[in-house]
Amino acid sequence: MSKIQIPLGPQHPALKEPENFMLVLDGEQIVDATVNLGYNHRGVEKAAENRNYIQDIYLIERICGICSHSHVSCYINAVEEIAKAEVPQRAKAIRTLVAELERVHSHLLWLGVAAFELGYDTLFMYTWRDREQVLDCLEMISGNRVHYGINTIGGVRRDITKEQAEEILKKIKFLHERTSYYVGVVTEEPTFLARTQNVGKLPKDVALELNAVGPTARASGVDIDVRRDEPYFIYDQLDFKVITHNTEDVFGRAVVRVLETIESYKMIEQILKNLPEGPISVKVPWKIGPGEAVFRYEAPRGEDIHYVKANGTEYPERVKVRAPTLANFQSIPYCLKNGYLADAIITIAAIDPCMSCTDRAVVYDYKTGKKEVFDWEGLRKYSIEFYKKKGVSFK
C-alpha cells in the first residue's frame, strides 16, 4: 500500500494547543514524523522588555495556564538574585506550597487528558472531578484558580491563616486516598496497560542525548530533578523522593506522574505542619541591577529556565524563557517513529504539552449595558438555575 501523509494539527480534536505534526504512514505504522511549532508565538519576550519588573510578573504568569506559578517563580528568583533580596522563610514556604499544589493540579489534569486520549472517559471524568479540590485550595490561598498572582518581588502577596491550612490538609488527605486509587488503575487496568506499555519508547541514552527533562526523562531512568539537584525555596528542608521508572515508555511516564503527585501530598503536609513564622515579603527597589541571572526551576513538566538581564532601570534589558515542553518536543519524533498511528496521540500527550483553562467569566448584558462579574460560587449557582429552567436537575 502507498504511504499516506496525515496532518495532526494545528487544529485537531486531540491537541489542546495549536501545534502541527506531519505523520507519514505506512498502513497503521508511522514511518516518519516532523514537528512544526510556533503557532502560538505571542512575543512575550519583547513585551517583557517594555514593561517594568512588577508588570512582567503578570505578563509572565500568562505564558502558561497550567504552570503559571512555575514561570513566575523562575523569573522572580532570577530578579531577586540580581537585586540581592533576602526573601523571608515564610514567603519561601508559601511559594513552595503553591508550587506543589500546582504540581498536583497539573499531574491530575495530565492523567485525565491521557485517559481521554486513550478513550478512557471514565478515568478522565474522575480525575478532573478530584482536581477541583486542589483548584479550590489554590483559590482559597490566592483568590484565583489558575493565574494565582501570589508572587511579588521580595515575597508573596497573601498570607495563609491557620484555618486555611487545616482546610488544605483535609482536602489533601482526601486527594491522597483518591490518588492511591488511581495508582491502582494506572498499574492494573488491562486496557490501560495494553495501550501504554512499550509505547513511545525513549531509551535512557536517547533521553540523555535529546536532553529530555522532567517526568519524561525520569520515566526513562534519568535521575534528574532540579528540586533536589539545585534546591530553591525550601526544598532542601523537605523530605521527598525523586521518582524514576525504568520502563522508558508511556506507562512509565504515567506511573512517575501519579507517584510524584503522592510525593507532593507528603511535601504539602510537611510545609503546612512546619510553616515558619515571620513577615511574608521584603521591600525591593523599583530599579534593579545592573546584573544578570539565570534560574532553573522544576515545573510540573520539567526543567523551566529563565534568564534575566537588568540594566539598572525599572525595565529589564532581556528576559528569556524556555518552557519545559520545548525541551521535550525534541524527543517526540524519535518516540513516534515506528509506532502506530493509534499511539501517536498518547505519545504526544505523554510529555504533557500545555493547555489553558479559565475560571471567571465576565457577562455583558446587552440590554442594560451592565457588566456583571461572577465568582465561582455565583457561576455555579447560575448554571444550576439555568439548567433547572431547562428541566435538568442536579442533585
Added chain:
Amino acid sequence: MSDIIKEEELVKELKEKFGAVIENASITRKTRVWIDVNSDKALEVMRFLKTKGYYHLSTITGFDEGEKLGAIYHITDHKTLVNIKLRTSKTNPVLKSVLEVYPVATSYERELEDLFGIKIEGLPEGRNYPLPEGFPKGVHPLRKEVKLEELNKMLDEKCAKEE
C-alpha cells in the same frame, strides 16, 4: 568560600586547557559559572565540556548589546550551570552551529536566526520558528533598534493590506 570548589576547579581547568580563549570567567554564586568565549573556539570548549558530563543544553539566549549581538549557551550537568557567552558583530552576525555537539539545538538556533537575525552556519534549512511564515523579511523583533510601537504599527499595516 568553600562551597564553590567545584566551580573554581572547572574554571581553572578550562583556563589551563584553552588559555586566552576563555575571558571574564566569573562565578556569581554556587552552581553558576559564566565565561566569555572567543566564538571561533566555542565548539571545542563545548566538546570538552560535554566529555566532562555537561551533556544538557538547557537553552540558548540571544542578546543585543548595541554594537554586538551574541548568544549565551546554558549548559549543565544538572549540578552546575555553565553559561558560555559568544559575541559577534552586528553588521555581519554569524555564529557556528553547535548541532554536532548538542543535536537538540535546532529550535534554539532557529530562534536566534528569526529573532536576532544571527546567521547560523551549518543549520539545515527549515521552516520559520517561532515567527510566522508571512513575517516581514529582515525584521528581527528582539533587536534593540526594533521598537515595539513601530513593530506593532508595521504588523497592523501588513494585516490591513492583506485584508
Added chain:
Amino acid sequence: MDTIMPLLYIAVFPGFVFLGAYATLIQWIDRKVTAVMQNRVGPPIYQPIADFIKLISKEVVIPDNADEILFKSIPYIALASIITTIFMIPVWGTPMVSFEGDIVVIVYLLTIPTVTFFLAGWSSTSPYSTIGSMRVMTQLFGYEVPLFLSFAGCAIIAQSWSVYKISEYFTQNPLMILVNIPGFIVALLASQGKLERVPFDTPHAKNEIVGGQFTEYSGRLLGIFLLAIDIEMVVLAALINAVFLGGLHNISGFFGFAIFIIKTLVVCLILTLFKVLMARVRVDQMVKFSWKYLVPVAVIQILIDLYIRLKF
C-alpha cells in the same frame, strides 16, 4: 388488507418507527447511565431525538473527489439492511419471517452495515476516513468469526438454524442457557466490536483520526448513519436475547413484548458497562484479542455443545 399489513409491519411495528424510537431511548439510557457512572449529569431524555432532528435539518456537504451517488446512497443501504433483520427476530409473538437458516441471513445482513461503513470512508477520500475504513475492515476480521461461532454453538445445541426455533428450544430447556454462558460473553464482546464502541471504537477514534470513516459526512446523511448504528445496537441486543436467553419464552402479546424490552435493556446495560470500564485498545490488539481469546472460547463452547448434544 393483505398488502397493508406487511407495509405496516415494515413502516411502524416492528419496523422503522418502533426501532427508531426504541433505539433513541436506548441511546439515551446508554448516555445517561454512562454519565451517572462518570459522575456527570447526562443529557435530558429528548436529547437523542433533538440531535437527530438537528442533523436532519443541516446542510449536506459532499467532498469534490467523492463519488456522489455512492456517497449519498450508502447511509440508506446501511439503515435498510439493519431494519430488515428485525423481521426474523421475535419481538411480539412469532417473528414475521422464520425459516431454517434465517440466522445465517441475519448475520449476513448485519455485515452489510460494516461494509457500508468501509465504503463510506473509502468514498470520502480524506486521509482520516481512509484510515478509518481500513480499521473498519481490519476489525471486521476480528469480531465476525467469534460472533458467528458463538451463535453456531446455540444452533447446534438447539438443532436448528432458525432464530425462533432456537429461542423456543431454550424456553423449553432453560437450564441449557447456563451451558452457553461463555458463548454469551463472547457474543457480547464481539458485538461491542461490531457496534464500534469502547474498547473497540478505533475506526472512529476521535483523538486519533477525527471522525474516522464518517469524517466527511454531515447533515442528513450522518444522521441516518448514526440512527443506523443505534438501531444496530437494538437489533444485536434482540438477536442475543433470542439466541442465548430464550427470547420471549413463547409468550405472545403484550407480556412477551415487555419481556423483550426488559431483556434487551439488560443486554444494552451490560454493553454500556463495558464501555465505561475500559480504555480504547489499538486495532491490532483488538484483532489479537479476538483470535487469542474470543475464538478459542467460542470453539470450546461448540465442542461442549456437541458433547452435550451427543450424550443427552
